[in-house]
Each structure stands twice: as structure tokens, then as C-alpha cells.
Amino acid sequence: MGSFAGSCEIVEEKDEVRLSKHSGRYGKQREYHGSLEYDIDKLFQSIPVKPPTRLLSSSFHNIETSASAGPSRTTSPSKRMAMKKPGTPQSPRVLGLSDSLSLKQALRDRCISKASEMAAQKRLSKSAAASPRVSEADRIKSLYNQSTTRVVPVDKGKGALVDETCLIPVNNDIPSTSRSVSQRSEEPSNPVSELEIKELHKANRSGSCLSSGSGDYEIELDENVASTSSTQALEDDVQEVDKHVTSDSSKKDNAAEPEKKILSTTLDLKQKGKLDDAPGTGTEKVRKVTRMIPRPKQQPKKKILVKKKLKIGIVSVTKEDEKTNKLVCQRCHCSLKSTSINNQPPSYTTTHTPDGLTSVSNNVGKEAHQVADENSSGSCNISQSSEAEIVIMKQNVSSSNDSGNKFEFSLSSKDSLGDDYSRSTSMSEESNLSRFSCGNKPHMSMDVRWEAIKHVKLQCGSLGLRHFNLLKKLGCGDIGTVYLAELIGTNCLFAIKVMDNEFLARRKKSPRAQAEREILKMLDHPFLPTLYAQFTSDNLSCLVMEYCPGGDLHVLRQKQLGRCFPEPAARFYVAEILLALEYLHMLGIIYRDLKPENILVREDGHIMLTDFDLSLRCAVSPTLLRSTSPPDPARISGPHNTSNCIQPFCITEPSCQASCFSPRLSSNQQQSRKPKRATDHLVKRSSLPQLVAEPTEARSNSFVGTHEYLAPEIIKGEGHGAAVDWWTFGVLLYELLYGKTPFKGYNNDDTLANVVLQNLKFPDSPLVSFQAKDLIRGLLVKEPENRFGSEKGSAEIKRHPFFDGLNWALIRCATPPELPDLYDGPGSPGGNDDRYLECKAIGDHLEFELF
Numbered sequence: 001m002g003s004f005a006g007s008c009e010i011v012e013e014k015d016e017v018r019l020s021k022h023s024g025r026y027g028k029q030r031e032y033h034g035s036l037e038y039d040i041d042k043l044f045q046s047i048p049v050k051p052p053t054r055l056l057s058s059s060f061h062n063i064e065t066s067a068s069a070g071p072s073r074t075t076s077p078s079k080r081m082a083m084k085k086p087g088t089p090q091s092p093r094v095l096g097l098s099d100s101l102s103l104k105q106a107l108r109d110r111c112i113s114k115a116s117e118m119a120a121q122k123r124l125s126k127s128a129a130a131s132p133r134v135s136e137a138d139r140i141k142s143l144y145n146q147s148t149t150r151v152v153p154v155d156k157g158k159g160a161l162v163d164e165t166c167l168i169p170v171n172n173d174i175p176s177t178s179r180s181v182s183q184r185s186e187e188p189s190n191p192v193s194e195l196e197i198k199e200l201h202k203a204n205r206s207g208s209c210l211s212s213g214s215g216d217y218e219i220e221l222d223e224n225v226a227s228t229s230s231t232q233a234l235e236d237d238v239q240e241v242d243k244h245v246t247s248d249s250s251k252k253d254n255a256a257e258p259e260k261k262i263l264s265t266t267l268d269l270k271q272k273g274k275l276d277d278a279p280g281t282g283t284e285k286v287r288k289v290t291r292m293i294p295r296p297k298q299q300p301k302k303k304i305l306v307k308k309k310l311k312i313g314i315v316s317v318t319k320e321d322e323k324t325n326k327l328v329c330q331r332c333h334c335s336l337k338s339t340s341i342n343n344q345p346p347s348y349t350t351t352h353t354p355d356g357l358t359s360v361s362n363n364v365g366k367e368a369h370q371v372a373d374e375n376s377s378g379s380c381n382i383s384q385s386s387e388a389e390i391v392i393m394k395q396n397v398s399s400s401n402d403s404g405n406k407f408e409f410s411l412s413s414k415d416s417l418g419d420d421y422s423r424s425t426s427m428s429e430e431s432n433l434s435r436f437s438c439g440n441k442p443h444m445s446m447d448v449r450w451e452a453i454k455h456v457k458l459q460c461g462s463l464g465l466r467h468f469n470l471l472k473k474l475g476c477g478d479i480g481t482v483y484l485a486e487l488i489g490t491n492c493l494f495a496i497k498v499m500d501n502e503f504l505a506r507r508k509k510s511p512r513a514q515a516e517r518e519i520l521k522m523l524d525h526p527f528l529p530t531l532y533a534q535f536t537s538d539n540l541s542c543l544v545m546e547y548c549p550g551g552d553l554h555v556l557r558q559k560q561l562g563r564c565f566p567e568p569a570a571r572f573y574v575a576e577i578l579l580a581l582e583y584l585h586m587l588g589i590i591y592r593d594l595k596p597e598n599i600l601v602r603e604d605g606h607i608m609l610t611d612f613d614l615s616l617r618c619a620v621s622p623t624l625l626r627s628t629s630p631p632d633p634a635r636i637s638g639p640h641n642t643s644n645c646i647q648p649f650c651i652t653e654p655s656c657q658a659s660c661f662s663p664r665l666s667s668n669q670q671q672s673r674k675p676k677r678a679t680d681h682l683v684k685r686s687s688l689p690q691l692v693a694e695p696t697e698a699r700s701n702s703f704v705g706t707h708e709y710l711a712p713e714i715i716k717g718e719g720h721g722a723a724v725d726w727w728t729f730g731v732l733l734y735e736l737l738y739g740k741t742p743f744k745g746y747n748n749d750d751t752l753a754n755v756v757l758q759n760l761k762f763p764d765s766p767l768v769s770f771q772a773k774d775l776i777r778g779l780l781v782k783e784p785e786n787r788f789g790s791e792k793g794s795a796e797i798k799r800h801p802f803f804d805g806l807n808w809a810l811i812r813c814a815t816p817p818e819l820p821d822l823y824d825g826p827g828s829p830g831g832n833d834d835r836y837l838e839c840k841a842i843g844d845h846l847e848f849e850l851f
């Protein structure tokens, strides 16, 4: 993301065995061997009667062809299903020997009938085999539940929930439970789209020009599908191919410009409710916006991808001391218990359901609270939702049908809880819709943007670029360009990453794009981007994501006094990053590209970690550990650790609600307080189980990252694993605090040498606390095996004194560091929205260029 001088991202191309690459042949072979066709084949072979060779062989041929072809890209998922579907068993017929045709048919019927039985048996056994996978996901969930406690503060309709965990093995050593998931993910996730689009494209496209509705083929991929959940999810990705062909003169004009793609979007939604008509002339009033999307010529930062080989091992599940500790929700003891839970409208009682209808402070907190709720038999139905910020989707949805096709949604309109029960009831209904819309992303289920997208899909059948106003270019990455876009007719803003498939294929970057897309589909976390939709529009792959108006941490740091963050601010940001990394590791994703440029700032000041094209997916086996040895008392300090607030669900502490980052006590104060409360913490800490979700066995030899952030083991090519994220985490904290990275040299080679050889030094200024330096020192240990976090991951790091006083579960509600005037969106003070306004003012029949 972005770049800074001298910074260059390294992406070695010989890299890891991408899952998708495996998929091709091996996936197909497996598919054939386990398929019905294979069974039929076997049966035929075992039958002694020799049927007419020609007929049977041709049958075989057909069967084999369809089987070995696997999920053809040109075949829609439904067709594929039909091919695999066993024939309907028929009652056996009397065979006439003279009738070779009927003999063949009878044999076929018998075989098919037999095969159907076998298939049914297989299905049964498969579903039995699948259950461990399900239970593994459940187990992970319950591990999470048991480790922490959930609180349900609501912030702008967002919260967190770890709902599903993806275990994606990448080699054959992986246990079958995981491998079954792998096989699914190895299948081409979008088997139809590319080829089909190409076909359509060839037939209709003229030049490289895109125009609204013309030659604009969109394959809508269902964002509801959990990529982690099933093969079907991948197969169903392609829901429909929507072809819109109109004559558009601008198309031809622009086709002459090879370096530019012109997106022409009709804005007639409000007037006609139809988005796929793009008459260039006539009396119909059509507002037309034409934009030039230049293909990125300059890479903001150089990424080198050297892919060597990948060896991913399986985490040996050492369930030392794994216990099913049940946390008892201590909110029952808090004053909030007395709040009028019974008076809450039904819509808010859903606050505590696992589906995450309301936001939570973070996934850990949410899941744990879920446990707490279970254990407390509902008596602790949380009412802090009223105290936390509940975002009611005060949508003007009612107008959606009334006013023709115009529909508007207000983003993040807030209401206090106690206002109006009738409204809350309607919210409840809409939430259900949202929940439906957002599929596997419960933490975003309240997000009005789901509704907006759903509405467009309902109206137009599919979602495509033509439904968006591209407002401005947000930035250019290695694999695509990101635009700020408004869903036409709504107030919903999105960031759309547009990637040119041909360009990616030419540069062999398609696997990176694919990896990013698949990871984005898995995510549902407050500090990670939400993918609302994805589609392919004319050879452009588009990812519709949450828009972060606050810029990135690199830019934000430059705007700080002394170009570095004050320690509390740095602590806040790295704490949120830590939770994001924890979640990623739990999903078996090693991020590998942590740096300030990839940390975006949301409108509310919280962060969002983006850019997953360098991430590595691997197997992980989260484990719940119960600490056998009491923690070091010296490590326990800080105001919140010395209060009931150690429990993440405790919100009785006013200071905790105001901020999870109370000022650190002076050492004197700490000294005087420590003896008094240390015992409490020992008891509490030792009784808390620890969730370890570290993919410790993952290995890659890729040379991936950004020079100044590269871990020594990557540079040395020794193979690396999840510990690289903790190294980069240390570099990040260093940079945020000191305004520079620790090993930066005169040039990239120097930097790399310094990373490997140079000792860590801390500048004299600015003054940084001992705890911060201690954490950095632990993280920037050159040997990964001795690095802080390498063994127990985030669980270890979260307990470092640097984070003392931090209520992890409430961090989502904590007040973020104050932002300078950096909001650069439309309508913002610094926003470059002139063109947008101009566009709006001019009205129909207007084409203009934004880019």
C-alpha cells in the first residue's frame, strides 16, 4: 500500500505451492477416482458380458471425458452437478441377446443403478467423515469461547465474531479432516467465470474498452458464501452471468487507447430502475459517467516475489493441559445486571446470539461472552449495549419501493437504544435481512451496506461496475487499482479493487489475486476488511470492500509531531493489529506483509489491516492451554490488571468504558499498588485458559515482504513460518514509536545485511518506555524459535506488560487516538470531491472523466 522512499516490497516468484496451483490435475484426479463415473467405469469393467465395443467405448469415452475434465471452466456449476448426478435407477429389464443396444442399455442401467447405491453409500460415509471437520470448527469456536469472555458493545453496527475457521493444508501430510477442506479449496474457485467471460468477451468485446452496459459481462460471486465452508461454496461462486450489450459509441472511440479502460456507467437507476440499458442517444434521459481507469504504470513500491518452495507441516496438536474450562460471566455481579433487560425490545435481545447481530468489541470477547451467557443461564443478558454505542440502521428503506426505484440508505446513522421500540423492531427485521445478506460475516450483519447491495442485486439481478460511481482513485497496488466508489442511488461508499485479469495473467500474478480474494472472503473481524461483493466485469475482477477514509498509518505517522506516534497511540494501533493477526493466524493465514502502509484507518479511528496478496495459508490447530505455572508477578502491573477489569467482560469500571488505555501509572504508584493486587491477578491469570492459535509448523521459503520489514529467516532463506509476523510486529512498533525502522540501511542490500547482522539499537529520543523496548527486543530476536510469540503467538504477546491496562475485549469501543484532519473523502474538509459534485450537478447525458 502506498510506498515510501526506498521502500520496496519483495515478492519472490518461485514461491509457495499455492493451493490453486495444486488444484488442477491432482484435484481432478482425486475427483475422478472418488466419483460416480469412476464407479460406473469399474462396474463396467467387472461385468463379464462383453457389450458391443463401439457403443460402450463411446459411452466410456463420454463418461471419462466428463469426469476427467473435472469442473470445466465453461460449465456452469449446475451443469457440472448434472453431469455427476447418477442416473435414476430403473427396474431391471429382461434382456434380449439379439438386441445389443438394449443389452448395452440394460447394462448401463444396472451399472448406474448399482452405482447409485454406491454413491448413496459414499455420501453417507462422506458425511460421516465430514463430521470431524465440522466438529473441528466447532472445537475451535468453543476453544475461543472458553478462553475469553464476550462483551457486546456496539459500535457502528460492527462487532466481531469468529464464526468459522478455515483449515487449509497445503501438502499431502495433512490429516484427512483438513485435507478435505484443502481439496475443496484446491478446486478452481471460479471454474466458469474466466473461460465463459473470455468467450463472451471475444464475442462482444471491441478492443479493451469497457462501457456501461456494453460488453459488460458480470459474474456475480456470492459474498454470502463462506469460502471455508464447503466445496459448494466455491462452486457456487459463480451465480450468474449477466450479459449486457448495448451500442455505445464511446466504446469504439476509446478502444483505440490500449492503456486505458473506460468505464461508462449509466446513472439512470433513480429514474428508470434499470441499470443495464445504456442508450447512447434518444430521448431517454440517461446520465452517463465515463471514467478512464489507467492501468497502473508506476508501482508505488516494488514487489519482488521469489517463490521457492513451500513446506507446510501440520501443527502437532499438543493438548497439554487442555481443559474445557468454563468461564463464568462475572457481569452477573456487576451493577449493570439491574438494567431493564426485560424491557429491551426483541431486536436487541439478539445482541447476545452467536450470529453476531450486534457488534462486539472483538472476536475474543464476543465468543467468550457467548460462553458466559450460556453459563449464566441468561441472567446476564447484557445491557451495556445500551451504553455502548448501538448503531441503528436508520435507513430510509421505506422509500425504496415507494419512490420508484430510488432507494437511499444512510450510513451509520446512530440512535440511542431507548428511543423507539417500533423502530427497533423494524431494525430487527432488517437485521435478519442483513444477516441473510452478509452470510458468513455476522459481525457486519448490521451494516447497511449489505442491504444496499442486496437491493441492487434484487433489482438488477446482479451487481456490476455499472452500479457504482467511481469517485476517485485511492491508490495503486501491485495487482490492482483501488477506487472509492458509491453504490448508485445510495449513500454507501465502498473501496473497489479493480484488477485486470489479462494483466495479472501476463505478469503471473493471478495466484496472488486469487489468494487475496479467497482470504478476503474468509474474513469477518472488526480490524480486517469486509468483502461485500465480488464480480468480474469485462475482464476486470472487482472486489467490493469496506472503505477506510482515514488513510494509512504511514501517512498518519508523517503527520505526527516528530513523525512518530506518542506511545499510547502506538500501543492502541499495535494492540488492534495484534488482534487482527491473532485472528488471521487462527484461520491459518500468515500475513507476511505487516507495515504501516497496509494499516488503514477507519472513519472512527480504528484500524483495518489490508492487502493479503502475499499472505500464506496453512494449517493451524488452535489449542486451549491452561497455564500450569503462575505468571511472573513482575509482569503484572498496570491499573486494569489490578482491578476487576482484568476480566474482559467487566465493564463496571468507568475508566474502562471511557478508555481501555488508562494512563500508565508512574513506577512509584505501581510499586505501591502492586503488592496489594498482585495475588488477585495471579489467581485470575492462572485460571484463565490460553488460546494458542499459532500455525507453528507452517513453513515457506518465499522471499516475501518489504525490505525493512523482512525477518532474518526470510533473508537467509531458511524457511519461515508464523514467527515472521511477530518480527514485523516488532518492526512496526519500533517504527511507530521512533519514526523509522530499526535496520534501515543506505540501500536495500544494506538494510538486508543489517537485519541479519546488526544488533538492535534504540535511539535516545524520543523517550520510549522500558516496557515498549522490552517488547520490541523480544519480538526482534533474530532466531525465530526464540522470538517472542513464536510459541504461543498472540496469547504470549498480549500478556506483555507493554499492554498492561488494556482491556482487549473492549478495545473496539476504546477511544482511538485523535486523528489529524486527514479524512479525505467526499464531503470531508480535505476531500477532493469537486469532480464528484460537478458530476452530480450537471445531470443527464453527461460523460466525464474522473481518472
Ligand SMILES: Nc1ncnc2c1ncn2[C@@H]1O[C@H](COP(=O)(O)OP(=O)(O)OP(=O)(O)O)[C@@H](O)[C@H]1O
Pocket (backbone or CB within 6 Å): 001, 002, 300, 303, 474, 475, 476, 477, 478, 479, 480, 481, 482, 495, 497, 529, 545, 546, 547, 548, 549, 551, 552, 597, 598, 600, 610, 611, 613
Ligand atoms: N479499503 C480501502 N479503503 C481506502 N483505501 C484503500 C482501501 N484499500 C486500499 N486502499 C488504498 O489503495 C491503495 C492500493 O491498495 P492495494 O491493496 O491495491 O495496494 P497495495 O497495498 O500497494 O497492494 P499490493 O500489495 O497489491 O501491491 C493503498 O495504498 C490504499 O491506500
